Amino acid sequence: MSKEKIIHAAIEVFSENGYHRASMDEIALRAQVAKGTLYYNFPSKSQLFKTVVKAGFEDIMRRTEADLNAPLPLEEMIFRIIRHHLDLFLESRHFAHIVFNEISNGIEQDVLDELKQLRREHLNFLAKILEEGKCEQNLLRDLDANLAAASIVGTMESACNYYLSHQDEYSRQDLEHFIFTVITKGLFISID
Amino acid sequence: MSKEKIIHAAIEVFSENGYHRASMDEIALRAQVAKGTLYYNFPSKSQLFKTVVKAGFEDIMRRTEADLNAPLPLEEMIFRIIRHHLDLFLESRHFAHIVFNEISNGIEQDVLDELKQLRREHLNFLAKILEEGKCEQNLLRDLDANLAAASIVGTMESACNYYLSHQDEYSRQDLEHFIFTVITKGLFISID
Amino acid sequence: MSKEKIIHAAIEVFSENGYHRASMDEIALRAQVAKGTLYYNFPSKSQLFKTVVKAGFEDIMRRTEADLNAPLPLEEMIFRIIRHHLDLFLESRHFAHIVFNEISNGIEQDVLDELKQLRREHLNFLAKILEEGKCEQNLLRDLDANLAAASIVGTMESACNYYLSHQDEYSRQDLEHFIFTVITKGLFISID
Amino acid sequence: MSKEKIIHAAIEVFSENGYHRASMDEIALRAQVAKGTLYYNFPSKSQLFKTVVKAGFEDIMRRTEADLNAPLPLEEMIFRIIRHHLDLFLESRHFAHIVFNEISNGIEQDVLDELKQLRREHLNFLAKILEEGKCEQNLLRDLDANLAAASIVGTMESACNYYLSHQDEYSRQDLEHFIFTVITKGLFISID
DNA sequence: AATGAATGAGTATTCATTCAT
DNA sequence: GATGAATGAATACTCATTCAT
Numbered sequence: 001m002s003k004e005k006i007i008h009a010a011i012e013v014f015s016e017n018g019y020h021r022a023s024m025d026e027i028a029l030r031a032q033v034a035k036g037t038l039y040y041n042f043p044s045k046s047q048l049f050k051t052v053v054k055a056g057f058e059d060i061m062r063r064t065e066a067d068l069n070a071p072l073p074l075e076e077m078i079f080r081i082i083r084h085h086l087d088l089f090l091e092s093r094h095f096a097h098i099v100f101n102e103i104s105n106g107i108e109q110d111v112l113d114e115l116k117q118l119r120r121e122h123l124n125f126l127a128k129i130l131e132e133g134k135c136e137q138n139l140l141r142d143l144d145a146n147l148a149a150a151s152i153v154g155t156m157e158s159a160c161n162y163y164l165s166h167q168d169e170y171s172r173q174d175l176e177h178f179i180f181t182v183i184t185k186g187l188f189i190s191i192d
Numbered sequence: 193m194s195k196e197k198i199i200h201a202a203i204e205v206f207s208e209n210g211y212h213r214a215s216m217d218e219i220a221l222r223a224q225v226a227k228g229t230l231y232y233n234f235p236s237k238s239q240l241f242k243t244v245v246k247a248g249f250e251d252i253m254r255r256t257e258a259d260l261n262a263p264l265p266l267e268e269m270i271f272r273i274i275r276h277h278l279d280l281f282l283e284s285r286h287f288a289h290i291v292f293n294e295i296s297n298g299i300e301q302d303v304l305d306e307l308k309q310l311r312r313e314h315l316n317f318l319a320k321i322l323e324e325g326k327c328e329q330n331l332l333r334d335l336d337a338n339l340a341a342a343s344i345v346g347t348m349e350s351a352c353n354y355y356l357s358h359q360d361e362y363s364r365q366d367l368e369h370f371i372f373t374v375i376t377k378g379l380f381i382s383i384d
Numbered sequence: 385m386s387k388e389k390i391i392h393a394a395i396e397v398f399s400e401n402g403y404h405r406a407s408m409d410e411i412a413l414r415a416q417v418a419k420g421t422l423y424y425n426f427p428s429k430s431q432l433f434k435t436v437v438k439a440g441f442e443d444i445m446r447r448t449e450a451d452l453n454a455p456l457p458l459e460e461m462i463f464r465i466i467r468h469h470l471d472l473f474l475e476s477r478h479f480a481h482i483v484f485n486e487i488s489n490g491i492e493q494d495v496l497d498e499l500k501q502l503r504r505e506h507l508n509f510l511a512k513i514l515e516e517g518k519c520e521q522n523l524l525r526d527l528d529a530n531l532a533a534a535s536i537v538g539t540m541e542s543a544c545n546y547y548l549s550h551q552d553e554y555s556r557q558d559l560e561h562f563i564f565t566v567i568t569k570g571l572f573i574s575i576d
Numbered sequence: 577m578s579k580e581k582i583i584h585a586a587i588e589v590f591s592e593n594g595y596h597r598a599s600m601d602e603i604a605l606r607a608q609v610a611k612g613t614l615y616y617n618f619p620s621k622s623q624l625f626k627t628v629v630k631a632g633f634e635d636i637m638r639r640t641e642a643d644l645n646a647p648l649p650l651e652e653m654i655f656r657i658i659r660h661h662l663d664l665f666l667e668s669r670h671f672a673h674i675v676f677n678e679i680s681n682g683i684e685q686d687v688l689d690e691l692k693q694l695r696r697e698h699l700n701f702l703a704k705i706l707e708e709g710k711c712e713q714n715l716l717r718d719l720d721a722n723l724a725a726a727s728i729v730g731t732m733e734s735a736c737n738y739y740l741s742h743q744d745e746y747s748r749q750d751l752e753h754f755i756f757t758v759i760t761k762g763l764f765i766s767i768d
Numbered sequence: 769a770a771t772g773a774a775t776g777a778g779t780a781t782t783c784a785t786t787c788a789t
Numbered sequence: 790g791a792t793g794a795a796t797g798a799a800t801a802c803t804c805a806t807t808c809a810t
Contacts (some may be wrong), residue, residue, distance in 0.1 A: 002770075008236035014296055021298035024805060034771040036808085040325075041769095045805060075380075106213035116357070123354065139380055143370060144362070150354040151347040151374050158346020159339055162315065167309070170336070178335060182343050186378030187322075188267075188331055194795075216780060226796045228783085233794090237780065386774075405597035405682035408801060418775045423802065427772090459764075485677055487611040489599035507738065512761075523764055527754060528746070531735055535758050538734020546699065546726040551691070554605070554720070562719060566727050570762030571706075572651075572715055578791075610792040612787085618790095668785060731779060 003041050005031040010052050015094035019049055019102050050118075056099035057118050060088050061125050074133035074140070075184065081126065082156065082179050089160040090172070101155060104179040121147045152183055195233045197223040202244050207286035211241055211294050238303040248291035249310050252280050253317050266325035266332070267376065273318065274348060274371050282364070283351040292349060315341045344375055387425045389415040394436050399478035403433055403486050430495040440483035441502050444472050445509050458517035458524070459568065465510065466563050468542060473544040474556070484541060507533045534568055579617050581607040586628050591670035595625055595678050622687040632675035633694050636664050637701050650709035650716070651760065657702065658732060658755050665736040667747070676733060699725045728759055 009031035013022045024045055028035045042048040068077055089096045102118070106117070112116045125190075126149035134140040140148075158180055163175045201223035205214045220227045234240040256276045260269055269284055281288045295307045318341035326332040332340075348371055353369045362370075393415035398407045408429055412419045426432040448468045452461055473480045487499045490520055510533035518524040524532075547559045554562075589598045600621055604611040618624040635760035640660045644653055665672045676695070683691070702725035710716040716724075732755055739751045746754075 011330045018212075018298065023803080025803095035806090036337070036771045036773095037769085039806070040771085078379075105208060120357075121383040133241075141373065141377070141379060141381055143373065143379065144366075145239075147351055147362075147370050148352055150350045150378055151371070152379075154346035154348070154350020154353075156346070159349070161346075162339055162342040166338075170339075174336075175339075178339050179343070180380065181333065181335065182340070184378045184380040185333070186374065186376045187333060187335065187340055187344075188228075188376040189269075189333055215778080217778090227781090228796050229794080231781065231783095232796085368802095394745070402596075402682060403593075407799080409799090419773050420804080421773080423804095429801065439785095451749070462763075486810085490594060500783090524759070525757065525763060525765055527757065527763065528750075530742075531659065531738055531746075531751075531754050532758070532763055534629075534734045534738040535731040535755070538730035538732070538737075538761075540730070542726045542730020543723055545730075546723060550722070554723075558720075559723075562723050563727070565717065565719065568762045568764040569717070570758065570760045571654075571717060571719065571724055571728075572760040573717055599782080601782095604793095611785090612792045612794095613790085615785070616792085 002031070002033050002037050005033060006038060006041055006048070007052060007055065009192055010048055011095060012053075014049060014098055014102075015092065016054055018094075018098065020106055033093050044108075046107045049107070049127060050111050050114055053099050053115055054118055056088075056095060060085065060099075061122060063087075064125075068129065077129060077133060078152075078184060079176075079180055081129070081152070082176060082183070083154050085153070086160065086172075086176060086179070090164070093160075093164060096157070096160075100153065123153070126152065155179060194223070194225050194229050196238070197225060198230060198233055198245060199247065202240050203247075205242055206241060206290050206294075207284065210290065211317070212298055226278055236300075238346050241299070242303050242306055245307055246310055248280075248287060249314050252277060252291075253314060256278075256317075260321065269321060269325060270344075270376065271368075271372055273321065273344070274368060274375070277345070277348050278352065278364075278368060281348060282356070285333050285352075285356060288349075290350075292345065315345070318344060347371060347375055386415070386417050386421050389417060390422060390425055391436060391439065392430070392497075392557065394432050395439075395479055398433060398436055398482050398486075399476065402482065415486055430490075430491050433491070433494050434498055437483050437499055438502055440472075440479060441506050442467065443504060444483075447471075448509075452513065461517060462536075462568065463560075463564055465513065465536070466560060466567070469537070469540050470556070470560060470563070473540060474548070477544075477548060480544075484523060484537065507537070508538060539563060539567055578607070578609050578613050581609060581628060582614060582617055582624070583631065586624050587631070587671060589676075590628055590674055591623060591668065594670075594674065596682055610726065620684075622683045625683070626687050626690055629675050629691055630694055632664075632671060633698050636661065636675075637698060639663075640701075644705065653709060654706060654728075655752075658727070658752060658759070661729070661732050662736065662748070662752060662755070664678055665732060666740070668738075669740060672733075672736075676729065699729070702728060703730065731755060731759055 001145035006027065009027050009029075010022075012030060013027045016022075017026075024035060024038055027048075028038050032039075038048070042051065064081055067080050068082060070139045072080070088099075123146055130140060130148055134142075134145070159175065159179050159182075163170055198219065201219050201221075202214075204222060205219045209216075209218075214237075216227060216230055218238075220230050223230075234243065253350070256273055259272050259276060264272070280291075292311070295304065295311065299307070315338055319337035320330060322337045322340055326334075326337070351367065351371050351374075355362055390411065393411050393413075394406075396414060399410045400406075401410075406429075407535065408419060408422055411432075414420050415422075422432070425437065448465055451464050451468060454466075472483075484503070487496065491499070507530055511529035514524060514529045514532055516528070518526075543559065543563050543566075547554055582603065582730055584605050585605075586608060587596075589603045592598075593602075598621075600611060600614055603624075604614050607614075614624070618627065640657055643656050643660060648656075664675075699722055703721035706716060706721045710718075710721070735751065735755050735758075739746055
């Protein structure tokens with residue numbers, strides 16, 4: 001009961017403030033529990049943070065996976081991956097920033113390691129989808145799947161970030177289309 | 193004299209710890225000046241941070257520009273842009289992370305605005321290079337140049353990040369080649 | 385428990401040093417609580433100060449009021465007002481100085497406003513007593529009651545101050561008598 | 577040259593901020609001299625403050641004295657004393673507050689002693705005028721002249737203070753008249 | 769299971785003062 | 790006479806964490 005309220009509040013507060021600016025007081029306040037209850041349920045701030053980030057990664061992976069159940073052409077799969085990640089990046093902008101970036105130095109080493117591991121798993125998740133597509137459909141260049149996954153995420157994040165401060169100039173559809181094109185076909189006109 | 197020592201130390205400390213974990217005490221210690229000297233030269237932590245970030249952006253832009261002086265084919269230009277940014281991302285990993293990412297919530301609004309402006313200028317700088325290439329050489333897809341610039345940066349950052357924790361698996365040349373390919377040609381084998 | 389210890393210590397420290405020279409460290413030390421406990425109980429130095437000043441004003445008003453319960457001739461009322469204020473001014477010299485004077489510029493505007501309001505209330509308290517006396521007994525000149533209250537306080541303060549550095553020359557009774565005479569009859573021999 | 581500029585600036589800054597909030601930086605800035613110049617001319621902040629307060633007391637005494645040269649009836653003398661002090665209290669409100677009140681605990685003991693001595697001299701100055709009037713004209717009650725002087729100053733200060741926050745309700749003439757009446761005749765209608 | 773008062777190490781910032789030039 | 794860069798002790802305030810209840 002308390003645990004869920006706390007996680008919920010923590011997502012909000014970490015998202016709005018980043019790890020260091022977020023305070024346990026604020027989280028307790030938002031969760032409507034006493035500060036002590038935080039420490040009754042989570043041993044430390046960084047462990048609470050890890051729980052939140054983990055939930056974020058699991059959520060995006062679960063949501064993506066659910067939508068890729070049926071066998072689909074690779075293009076469609078990539079399009080759906082992009083769409084699901086954009087949902088997260090655009091709707092929970094700050095939370096996404098945290099999940100994907102705020103893995104900062106001020107966190108205890110062991111928690112930091114776990115966070116890095118979570119990020120690696122997410123990349124592996126994407127990389128595996130690409131690998132399967134590569135084998136089955138012979139559409140993908142012979143590039144390292146993990147690096148490819150990383151570059152997909154990087155492109156999405158960076159483009160979303162730009163989009164978010166220039167929403168008047170583009171529609172969400174423009175953004176999706178741009179990202180899909182850039183990821184699949186690159187910037188250049190066929191110089192294969 | 194002091195000013196330079198401080199900036200130098202600040203780059204180190206901010207790079208190693210990020211904005212919030214970095215302490216003015218530590219910076220003073222590393223710069224071998226008294227704490228008061230920091231405040232004699234910079235009005236606040238956030239202003240010092242801005243100075244450092246600004247120097248970073250100016251450095252990467254200056255270095256890139258210097259290498260693009262002569263008229264070059266677009267491919268070569270992009271390749272050089274990538275190489276220069278990789279130099280920064282790989283050699284001064286943490287510094288690059290700060291310059292490109294740590295534009296976080298706990299900074300006074302006015303400094304934050306200036307930082308965002310700096311980031312915008314850097315994107316414009318890259319976008320202009322792309323625009324010129326697009327016009328002259330008709331090689332680029334008709335994509336928004338700013339979004340394209342953003343996606344280039346995002347790709348580089350994310351790939352470098354992955355590379356840095358898997359250096360045993362790739363060479364720097366592999367990385368450069370991967371990024372260049374992904375950016376120019378995308379992941380798919382010619383589905384134009 | 386802590387709260388009371390803190391207020392008690394704060395009265396001492398503010399009294400001895402004035403607002404600006406008083407340090408939160410010193411207050412914590414005297415209250416025998418950790419520095420954090422100060423901020424757990426009071427949001428800021430100025431709020432703590434306000435609490436102390438408020439307590440002072442309330443104390444002097446309560447004590448005075450308690451002694452004016454029964455209907456008394458105006459002269460007697462004024463005499464008692466003087467006596468109670470002298471008790472405060474002489475016994476808690478520094479505290480009184482703070483309560484009545486240290487409403488200085490270096491305090492946040494909102495707290496400053498509250499302090500001024502407290503001072504106004506105290507003057508109103510005295511003015512009302514004078515007003516009632518004026519109506520009922522037709523003894524008082526037709527002077528503005530608030531200004532009259534202000535001048536009573538000013539006279540008491542200034543005379544006490546002088547008295548305190550010249551205690552060998554006067555008795556407390558001399559002082560009381562002097563103040564009463566000056567306030568009621570003025571310096572001149574009947575020039576009505 | 578510098579010395580005068582500094583004193584001038586110091587009067588302003590001390591007046592606006594009180595002793596503790598006033599900073600040597602601000603004074604140097606206003607005086608348009610380097611900070612070192614302050615210390616070239618005055619050994620310390622408190623000495624500079626003393627100089628300023630001394631100037632203030634000397635000024636009010638000189639101005640008052642100049643206007644009491646000719647032999648005048650006591651009433652007129654008191655009236656003029658009030659008027660000159662009101663000029664100071666009302667026109668240079670903060671400066672007056674400093675000169676007459678801000679003799680606070682955070683100042684080195686020896687400077688503090690000198691400041692108290694200055695205040696005593698001012699009271700003596702007023703007391704002497706009263707004494708002379710008492711002897712010559714047999715108008716004054718047989719009250720201690722120093723206490724009387726103190727109570728005059730206290731009345732003026734306190735009434736001015738009240739007046740300054742209620743300027744819409746009274747004219748300066750009202751104030752002068754009130755103070756004169758209260759000081760000479762007291763609050764009561766002849767109960768001699 | 770939950771609380772919230774209490775803690776104290778840590779942080780940014782201020783400012784009177786010094787001193788080499 | 791005058792400067793201003795440099796100092797460092799002092800200060801208000803924050804916040805993750807603890808623990809008795």
